[in-house]
Amino acid sequence: MDINATLIGQSIAMAVFVWFTLKFVWPPINAAIEERQKTIADGLAHTDRAEKDLQIAQEKAKDILREAKDQGAAIIKQAQKREVKLIEEATNKANEERDNILAQAKAEVQAEKSRLREDLRKQVAALAVAGAERILQREIDDAAHSDILEKLVQEL
Amino acid sequence: MADSNISVQGYINHHLNDLTIGEGFWAINLGGLGWSLILGTLFIVSFAWVGRKATTGVPGKFQCLVEMIIEFVGNSVKETFYVKDKLIAPIALTIFVWIFLMNLMKLVPVDWFPTVAGMVGLAFNGNALPEYAANYSFLERVMAHPWSYVSIAPTTDVNITMGMALGVFILILGYSIYYKGLGGFAKELSFTPFNHWSLVPFNLVLELVTLISKPVSLGLRLFGNLYAGEVIFILIALVGLAQLPLHFAWAVFHILVIVLQAFIFMMLTIVYLSMAAEKH
Numbered sequence: 223m224d225i226n227a228t229l230i231g232q233s234i235a236m237a238v239f240v241w242f243t244l245k246f247v248w249p250p251i252n253a254a255i256e257e258r259q260k261t262i263a264d265g266l267a268h269t270d271r272a273e274k275d276l277q278i279a280q281e282k283a284k285d286i287l288r289e290a291k292d293q294g295a296a297i298i299k300q301a302q303k304r305e306v307k308l309i310e311e312a313t314n315k316a317n318e319e320r321d322n323i324l325a326q327a328k329a330e331v332q333a334e335k336s337r338l339r340e341d342l343r344k345q346v347a348a349l350a351v352a353g354a355e356r357i358l359q360r361e362i363d364d365a366a367h368s369d370i371l372e373k374l375v376q377e378l
Numbered sequence: 379m380a381d382s383n384i385s386v387q388g389y390i391n392h393h394l395n396d397l398t399i400g401e402g403f404w405a406i407n408l409g410g411l412g413w414s415l416i417l418g419t420l421f422i423v424s425f426a427w428v429g430r431k432a433t434t435g436v437p438g439k440f441q442c443l444v445e446m447i448i449e450f451v452g453n454s455v456k457e458t459f460y461v462k463d464k465l466i467a468p469i470a471l472t473i474f475v476w477i478f479l480m481n482l483m484k485l486v487p488v489d490w491f492p493t494v495a496g497m498v499g500l501a502f503n504g505n506a507l508p509e510y511a512a513n514y515s516f517l518e519r520v521m522a523h524p525w526s527y528v529s530i531a532p533t534t535d536v537n538i539t540m541g542m543a544l545g546v547f548i549l550i551l552g553y554s555i556y557y558k559g560l561g562g563f564a565k566e567l568s569f570t571p572f573n574h575w576s577l578v579p580f581n582l583v584l585e586l587v588t589l590i591s592k593p594v595s596l597g598l599r600l601f602g603n604l605y606a607g608e609v610i611f612i613l614i615a616l617v618g619l620a621q622l623p624l625h626f627a628w629a630v631f632h633i634l635v636i637v638l639q640a641f642i643f644m645m646l647t648i649v650y651l652s653m654a655a656e657k658h
Binding site for chain 1: 398400402403404405406407410411414415418421422425426428429430432433434435437441444445448449452464465467468469471472473476535536537538540541542544545548
């Protein structure tokens with residue numbers, strides 16, 4: 223096999239193919255690869271950031287939860303305090319009311335008692351007057367007087 | 379398939395020669411250059427197609443393959459070639475894929491393509507059959523037809539490998555002049571390795587030999603490896619039925635060789651060009 227023009231033809235073909243590769247093959251594919259690499263790198267960075275964000279959010283959520291728990295506990299405590307106070311107040315009020323009612327009742331009883339006594343006195347007086355009248359009407363009779371007087375005494 | 383009518387020598391010659399057009403130096407090896415152009419075109423068209431349709435999202439499988447090759451070549455370039463240059467990577471890619479495809483044609487069994495080409499020749503260009511073959515059997519006529527001489531493995535042709543080496547040589551000169559200037563390049567040739575004016579002629583001889591040995595070794599290495607492999611394939615094809623396991627083993631071995639030789643050619647090109655581009 224001799225050296226011949228094939229050699230030159232091959233050199234020219236090589237030049238043409240290299241030029242073609244330089245113009246139409248390498249740039250678009252390389253650009254695509256680099257673009258994808260960038261996308262992937264961005265995606266990874268994004269994932270990292272998201273993970274960090276998630277961690278922060280979880281921490282925050284934990285904080286908020288704890289705060290809420292604390293608040294809840296405080297509120298319950300307050301409520302319990304209030305409850306005790308309310309019960310106390312109610313008890314006090316009820317006692318007061320009871321005392322009032324009792325006092326009023328006592329006063330009423332007292333009033334009734336005085337009224338009744340007054341009535342009784344009036345009746346005794348009337349009776350005394352009636353007894354005196356009767357005695358006067360019958361003139362004085364010991365035997366007769368004594369039973370009247372006894373009656374009078376019984377009526378008192 | 380060594381028919382009794384065809385001598386062993388003739389068989390080997392048949393496979394090692396290529397169909398040529400033209401006379402003397404201006405002859406063209408049809409098989410070598412033809413297949414080299416076909417494969418080169420296949421390479422640029424398929425890759426350009428990928429480049430045109432390249433998606434930055436999830437790539438298809440062929441795009442993945444192409445991107446893997448490009449990344450592999452790109453990394454090789456990055457590791458060796460430190461000067462910023464946008465031509466070097468396409469050069470390396472073209473050389474690697476093109477030589478790989480040309481080497482790959484060697485894995486086609488040696489008799490397969492000549493038989494098909496000879497049959498096509500008989501069918502479409504029966505007049506070209508030599509006179510002496512008129513009374514041959516069909517298979518012998520097929521093999522006697524000139525079209526059956528068309529070689530399928532371009533890199534077993536020294537013209538092809540030296541043609542590429544010549545291309546690289548021109549690139550070495552171009553890079554040297556582009557990065558060092560004509561004066562710088564001449565100075566480098568004249569004043570290395572001995573930096574003294576009286577030794578300029580000696581340096582020149584030494585440096586020119588170094589310079590020229592680069593493309594020569596580049597082209598001959600590829601040619602020698604592939605040609606030797608082809609000869610072994612042909613010899614294996616001569617040993618009858620025993621060729622089947624032998625051919626298989628040699629072909630498997632050659633899967634390694636064809637990739638390796640393409641890689642070596644590419645790597646050395648990058649190294650030579652980076653040496654040419656480096657300032658001292």
